Amino acid sequence: MITSTAWKNVWRNKIRSLVVIISVTIGIFGGVFAVAVMNGAIEQRLEAALNTELGHIQISRPDFRENFDIHLRLDSITNLDKKILELNGVEAVTHRTIISAMANTATKSTGVQVIGIDPVQDKQVFSLGDKLIPGTGSYFADSNKRNPVYIGEDLAKELNIIRYVIAPATIDSLRNRDVPETVLSKLDGYQGRRFRNQASFTDALKDTLTKKEASKYGRKITEEAWSFRTRTRLTLTFLDRNNVQTGGMFRVAGIYDIKNKMYESSHVFVKNSDIGRLTGLGNEAFHKAVIRIGDIEQTRNITRQISENFPDLEVRSWKEISPEMAMMNDMVEQFYIVFMIIILAALAFGIVNTMLMVVLERTKELGMLTAIGMNKKRVFRMIMTESVFLSLIGGVTGMIISWGIIALTSRNGINFVKYGEGFEAMGFSAHIYPDISITFFIIVTILIVVTGILSSIYPALKALRLDPADALRTE
Amino acid sequence: MKVLEIKEVHKIYNSSEVKVHAVNGISIDFEEGEFAAIVGPSGSGKTTLLNMIGGLDNPTEGKILVNNTDLSTLKSSDLIDFRMKNIGFVFQSYNLIPVLTAKENVEFIMNLQKRSKKERNERTMELLNAVGLGERAESRPAKLSGGQQQRVAVARALASKPKFILADEPTANLDSKSTETLLEIMEELNREEKITFIFSTHDNRVVKKARRVVTIEDGKVISDETR
Numbered sequence: 001m002i003t004s005t006a007w008k009n010v011w012r013n014k015i016r017s018l019v020v021i022i023s024v025t026i027g028i029f030g031g032v033f034a035v036a037v038m039n040g041a042i043e044q045r046l047e048a049a050l051n052t053e054l055g056h057i058q059i060s061r062p063d064f065r066e067n068f069d070i071h072l073r074l075d076s077i078t079n080l081d082k083k084i085l086e087l088n089g090v091e092a093v094t095h096r097t098i099i100s101a102m103a104n105t106a107t108k109s110t111g112v113q114v115i116g117i118d119p120v121q122d123k124q125v126f127s128l129g130d131k132l133i134p135g136t137g138s139y140f141a142d143s144n145k146r147n148p149v150y151i152g153e154d155l156a157k158e159l160n161i162i163r164y165v166i167a168p169a170t171i172d173s174l175r176n177r178d179v180p181e182t183v184l185s186k187l188d189g190y191q192g193r194r195f196r197n198q199a200s201f202t203d204a205l206k207d208t209l210t211k212k213e214a215s216k217y218g219r220k221i222t223e224e225a226w227s228f229r230t231r232t233r234l235t236l237t238f239l240d241r242n243n244v245q246t247g248g249m250f251r252v253a254g255i256y257d258i259k260n261k262m263y264e265s266s267h268v269f270v271k272n273s274d275i276g277r278l279t280g281l282g283n284e285a286f287h288k289a290v291i292r293i294g295d296i297e298q299t300r301n302i303t304r305q306i307s308e309n310f311p312d313l314e315v316r317s318w319k320e321i322s323p324e325m326a327m328m329n330d331m332v333e334q335f336y337i338v339f340m341i342i343i344l345a346a347l348a349f350g351i352v353n354t355m356l357m358v359v360l361e362r363t364k365e366l367g368m369l370t371a372i373g374m375n376k377k378r379v380f381r382m383i384m385t386e387s388v389f390l391s392l393i394g395g396v397t398g399m400i401i402s403w404g405i406i407a408l409t410s411r412n413g414i415n416f417v418k419y420g421e422g423f424e425a426m427g428f429s430a431h432i433y434p435d436i437s438i439t440f441f442i443i444v445t446i447l448i449v450v451t452g453i454l455s456s457i458y459p460a461l462k463a464l465r466l467d468p469a470d471a472l473r474t475e
Numbered sequence: 476m477k478v479l480e481i482k483e484v485h486k487i488y489n490s491s492e493v494k495v496h497a498v499n500g501i502s503i504d505f506e507e508g509e510f511a512a513i514v515g516p517s518g519s520g521k522t523t524l525l526n527m528i529g530g531l532d533n534p535t536e537g538k539i540l541v542n543n544t545d546l547s548t549l550k551s552s553d554l555i556d557f558r559m560k561n562i563g564f565v566f567q568s569y570n571l572i573p574v575l576t577a578k579e580n581v582e583f584i585m586n587l588q589k590r591s592k593k594e595r596n597e598r599t600m601e602l603l604n605a606v607g608l609g610e611r612a613e614s615r616p617a618k619l620s621g622g623q624q625q626r627v628a629v630a631r632a633l634a635s636k637p638k639f640i641l642a643d644e645p646t647a648n649l650d651s652k653s654t655e656t657l658l659e660i661m662e663e664l665n666r667e668e669k670i671t672f673i674f675s676t677h678d679n680r681v682v683k684k685a686r687r688v689v690t691i692e693d694g695k696v697i698s699d700e701t702r
Contacts, residue, residue, distance in 0.1 A: 001582075001583065001586035001587070005572065005574065005575060005583075008574035008575065009574055011574075012573070012574055364568075364570065365570065365572065368564075368566065368570040369572075370555065371529065371531055371558065371564050372558070372559065372563075372564055372583075372584055372631070372632075373555055373556065373558050373559020373560070373584055373587060373635070374555070374559075374587055375552060375555045375556065375587075376552065376555070378587065468531045469526045469531040469532045472531070472566065472570075
């Protein structure tokens, strides 16, 4: 009876109740959806980092990390592999040669880490091959080619491995971007010509376009005309096994984009056999073994087992290699809960306010109920049930809407490409697939109920303090 | 049998500057089956007295015994329970719960008493029929006239089979036809089911029907007339 009366009371002032319910709905939806986007971004980041940068577990000689001395290589690699692959949960293992080098093009140079891999074996652990920018090449497809190198998008830009070409497709996309035909017809003359850098391209534009046209459309034209220049020669110089400076000429066979500028600008991939030959280390010189495991939750356990098997080696899990990633992974859930608590606290004040108004409006009725024998416990329960209903209706609606929208957006993702620059600088993809765990959903639902109960306490206490004789006298 | 004994009851309100002696030593008893009116001008202490009889307010001095129980000896939670079982209230402004139907309003107390559904239904319909509103059981208060609402309030007051009904100016908001119907219904309940009614009123129509009239002025009984 009390429950059904409370339910009817909720709808006594429909507009007021709806305002509260809608504000709770919007608050919950906003919070849950924001969390889903953050969580999606972080999960994608973690996934990408594990698949392209870190692997799950890395093994090297203890002091290799400090000085990258090329002599600190892993011994008896076959035995190592065998023992690791025997462990439960290990899916694959690959090896990498790691050398510090300078990368030089005709015009620029920069410091990089050269990673020598066995392409076939490496694919079992990493999926860098899926991250090549379309049209820039294919990942170690031709095993006969000598000295292919794969570089990151950012390094390619840094080393100016780009060109400017006006192709028919360029004209089409410029037309779509509202560049007038008069300007486009002037660009026709450039078809087939290649410019090696932006300066020569803009200089050329200035010859044909008026000053006004150049300043108005110059940027759009440059943006559409550039593309990566593959097959560019890249010289890598490094120290060989005798600490003598040496090097080799490589050709850019593909450009990868893993949405992490820091990594892209400092890591280049070559065949292990190429680098082994140039350094004189040979084919079997590996500095690192990287392991992929089936269940990420097993990382700590497997890391410990490997450490026990190889006490002389340094065995580090991805959490140790990238503590910021581990922190993100471990702390986000708590952060999300705190975030939701803050939102719910704000909503609670709305509910308290409404319920105080309810008590004030119904003073006389509450006095009457106490007079005819409704005890304090029941009055308290009735007011509390009303608040819980208000918050539950709003909360559950908010949860359902959130669930629906998360399900919809998680299929195709949300493109934050406008803000992509910032996202990618931090290693996050600008295309985010919102995602949230069931546990989080359950916790939020419990929090909503708790909020409803907590925010009803004060108004319900107010109702309890009413003196029936006084309450009955109010008009 | 005495259902209500009022013994030397005083009620003093202490405001910051003056003491107000709202009830000044009243002693009266009511027998089972009475149909009594407490009358007096505004400010005479009628409502204060009625509140004390109903256990909504405590006397400063003196005792009120309902069915031989001294109300001042009850804890406040027990008092609420005691009120539910022994005293029925009818208010000037009906005070029905607007979101509940007539039937649900009458049923409310029985629900709090956790009576069985069958018993609740039977008793509610019996009471609504007694006040002539059996047909309107499913109507909400807003769909009922003032007189009909007050009849529902009487039915509600009777639901828990109380020892007596306290009615504070029950006819003040009603037109003469509704007043007449209401009084007839209450008289009949009093006559046939021996239900004790105690009114506070200024309404001459009520006073005329009452078989006992207690007149109060300045917090004292100045006449107590049984017809």
